[in-house]
Amino acid sequence: MKHFDAGDYQEAYDEFRRSLALKKTKAAMAQAASCLRQLGRYDEALDQYEEVLREYPNLPARFGADVATAMAELSRLVGTLEMAGDAPPGGSLFVDDRLRGKLPLSEPLRVAVGTHRIRVDKDGFEPITAVVDVLAGQKSVAELRASVRKGRLSVSERHNWVLTVELDGKEVGVTPWEGLVEPGEHQVRLRGFVGLDALAECSAPEAGAAAARDRARMASPAQAAVVRPFEVTRVMLGAEEQDASLRIESTPSGARLTIDGKAVGLTPWEGRLPLGEHALEVSARGYVRSRQPVQLVRRKQRELSVVLEREPDLAEIRRLRNVMVGVSYGVGALGLGVFAVTGSMALAKVRDIKSRCGGTSCPESERANVDAAADLGTLATAGLMMGAAGVGGGTSLLFGLDLRRIERRGGAGPGGSQAAGEVAWTVGIGPGGFAIEGRF
Missing domain, CATH: 1.25.40.10 (Tetratricopeptide repeat domain)
Structure with a gap:
């Protein structure tokens, strides 16, 4: 007191x-x-x-x-204050250099009437400042505007190996790395070399150790990292041994190449990949896709040549199918016509013989008529069989040859062979008939 x-x-x-x-x-x-x-x-x-x-x-x-x-x-001597604009979560709020809490505020902050200096500090970022006038009994808003509106990206390697960090295709440092980057999505990748001893033990090199003579090339898959303003985005990547190379050529050249589901460019292509098995896909317009696995081993270059098969000419197949369907239906119509005419003649001949014989037996003089009726019956049966075969064959060609499935085919295996579950059709025509062949 x-x-x-x-x-x-x-x-x-x-x-x-x-x-x-x-x-x-x-x-x-x-x-x-x-x-x-x-x-x-x-x-x-x-x-x-x-x-x-x-x-x-x-x-x-x-x-x-x-x-x-x-x-x-x-x-009557205080008002309230709210933050707006660049208010980073977790930032420390200072009013006239006095700590008043962490952002975001749970409720408007009570402050004395007058002009106040606002500052927001967050580790790893530039301070954000503002000046605001607070009026008695009123709510005032501090508009925070950062001079550098970026986020922080932290990149590390799972085994603590020291590797080069590539950010959007540019080298920015070595792991562990941290820096300010523009907000948005970025592609992060690691590459470099690790001594074989450290690789075998999955250990980081000792501090101050000399560079290993026997080294393995390492790289990680590219990973997308979404960076937000005033936030820290942490990315941990696992590098894999890339000490194996692959060269791929194709016929035709300039085909699209996909490795393990990712497009890597056009043939001819050469690059390094992790050891082990990879799924390759080579495709070109007008050709059947080729899919096949390839096994890469340490310090060996693998060369692969892929010959693509041309896709079937659907227009020619459709034309041949239509011709065959027309011929089959024509043969069917002819056979059914023969069956109708000769069958009617045979029935008429039988009725005539029965009317003259009058009983269950005929005289020797009717033998020629009986033989003629039998020949007409045989001819009618042959016509019916020919008609059924023609109609059935035409219908089978019309509805059984799935041109859309031929058009969709394309999952070829090694050397252009068909992948399991798909069908390739070929249609041929020659003297006296036609043929359809398929691979399943």
């Missing part, structure tokens, strides 16, 4: 704080609030008085009246 009466309000406040740490009383709390009020820290003073009411809800009448009067006066 001597400090307070002498106007040494900061010293008085510090003493009251030490007193409250030993024993909390309503008088000491109210006196601390009064010190804050004299120091111009009106928002803190109002917070202190509100704490008095929470701790001691049943204050003596006169004491309570004094507290209420002080709070009413302080309410």
Whole structure:
């Protein structure tokens, strides 16, 4: 109280704080609030008085009246403050160099009336500053605008190997690496060399160790990393041994090449890949795709030549099919016509013979007529069989030859052979007939 009466309000406040740490009383709390009020820290003073009411809800009448009067006066000396713009989550908020909490704020911040300097600090990023005027009883908004609006990217290797970091195709350093990058999606990849001893033990090289003589080329698959402003994005990549090369040529040249489902360019192509088995696909317009596996072993170059088969000429197949369908239906119509005519003649001949014979046997003079009726019946049967064969063959060609499936074919295996589950058709025509062949 001597400090307070002498106007040494900061010293008085510090003493009251030490007193409250030993024993909390309503008088000491109210006196601390009064010190804050004299120091111009009106928002803190109002917070202190509100704490008095929470701790001691049943204050003596006169004491309570004094507290209420002080709070009413302080309410006219404070406003509230909100953050907008570049407000990084987790950033420390300072008002006039006084820490007021972490972003985002759970509620508007109470501050004294007047002009205030706002600063937001977050590890790894440039501070964000603003100046705002706070009016009594009103809500003010601090518009934060960062001079550098970037995110931080941290890249490490799973085995702690020191490898070159490629960011969007450019070298930026070695692992472990961290730096500011523009917001958005970035492609990150590792490459370099590791000593065979460290590779065998899956260990990091010792600090200060000389470079290994026997080294293996290492690389990681490219990985997409989405970086957001004022946030740290961590990427851990696992490098694999790339000490094997592959060269692929194709006929025709300039075909599209896909390795393990990822497009890598056009043939001829040469590059390094991880050891082990890889799935290759070579494709070109007008040719059947070729799919095949390839096995790569350490420090060996593998060369592969792929010959693509031309896709079938669907227009020619369709024309030949239509010709064959027409011929088959024509043969069928001819056979059914022969069956109708000769069958009718045979029936008429049989009725005529029966009318002349009158019984179950005929004289020798009717033998020629009986043989003629039998020949007509045989010819009618042959016509019926020819008609059924023609109609059936034409229908089979029309509906059984799936041109759409031929058009969709293309999953060729090694050397252009067909992949399992797909069909390749060939149609041929020659003297006396036609043929359809297929591979399954």
